Amino acid sequence: MSEHTPTIEMRNVSKHFGSVIALSEISMEVHAGEVMCLLGDNGAGKSTLIKTLSGVYRPTEGELLLEGKPVRFKSPAYALDAGIATVYQDLAMIPLMSITRNFFMGREPTVGWGPFKRIDWKHADRVAKQEMAKIGIDVRDPGQPVGTLSGGERQCVAIARAVYFGAKVLILDEPTSALGVKQASVVLRYIAKARADGLAVIFITHNVHHAYPVADAFTLLKRGTSLGTFRKEAISREEVLNMMAGGAEMESLDAELAEFQRSDQEGKAKRGGNTASLPGDAQQAYVAGDH
Known part of the structure; x- marks a missing residue:
């Protein structure tokens, strides 16, 4: 893959549900070390687009390319194995389970072999604590329930988990929508760190004030169609707001x-x-x- 090849690309992707056109000829590309903000109001098609990218839906028309190669995912598991990690609003976490268990859910490290194989919880606890420390969150006890963390910290657990397991593309579905200013700043800081680590980040939001500081480019959706993709240096915050609201x-x-x-x-x-x-x-x- 050359440095000019997008990590992930959509070419004229459409998604139909019977007679309902949820997405119509959407094109978008995201490069490594870049944050693409996907903006749009409720009903704009953001959820359908990320589910198409992450293997929940198959596109009706158009194609997806990962590192320049066409891909068709049979399920989200195939997309995850290919390096596309999606952090949904509900985080897919179990509040009463520990930070470590949530971090390694389904991918627990093991020791031993055959009938003597068992989960290596000491190693798992150490890794979970180290990965959280990398993003500035000091976890005293990785065995504590993840529900005891703040909303921003739980978002960071989900993001750190995706990065640790080798994600190439990180898709974040409204990660700051239910957070206060301080918690949102924690998440935005880690989004910037993921970009610095070379990930291609797709940040879905309807909050321009959260998107603008970390974005490198913006793709605006309205009723399942794209209003275009704009580089940050070519468009102001006020212009983005105006386009989202609909000037007319x-x-x-x-x-x-x-x-x-x-x-x-x-x-x-x-x-x-x-x-x-x-x-x-x-x-x-x-x-x-x-x-």
């Missing part, structure tokens, strides 16, 4: 709100004018609400 739609909304305000003011003036011709007692009753 916002202008139309502003006009409608101005008309409502004008009509309301005219109505108040008309009601106020009518009270001038009433007797004094009647005016007081009107003001008091007896009308």
Whole structure:
């Protein structure tokens, strides 16, 4: 693979569910050491796109390429084996299980052979603690339930797990949507670290303020179609916001709100004018609400 070959690429990918067109001719490419932010409002097609990338859905039309080679994944397990790791909003973690168990779920290190093979929990605990320390999270006891961690720390466990097991492409589904400012900053910092480590990162969000600081490029989706891909140096934060909101739609909304305000003011003036011709007692009753 040459340095100019994208790690992952979509070429005119469409996904249909019967007569419903969820995605229409989406093209996108992400290179190693780059963060591509996939932006769009609810219903834009972000979830369908990442499920198509991660092997949950097969594209109806178009093709996926991994390191320049066409791929068709039979299931998410095949995509994971190929190096595409997806961290969903629900994190696929079990809160009552330990950090270590969640970190190695399904891939536990073993010692021994044959009927004497067993899980090497000492090694697993040591690795989980070391990997969390690399991202600045000091875990005193990797045996503690993962549910005792903050939302941002749980996101980092999921991301660190994907990186440790050799992901080439890291897909993050709204990782900061339910987090406070401090927790979100922890996740954004680790996204930047994953980029520095040479991963191709796809960051799905509808929050431009979280996306803009870490992004290298933006792909904007609207109702299953792409509005285009833009390099960060070619587009400002305000332009991204405007495109997401829909400039024409916002202008139309502003006009409608101005008309409502004008009509309301005219109505108040008309009601106020009518009270001038009433007797004094009647005016007081009107003001008091007896009308």
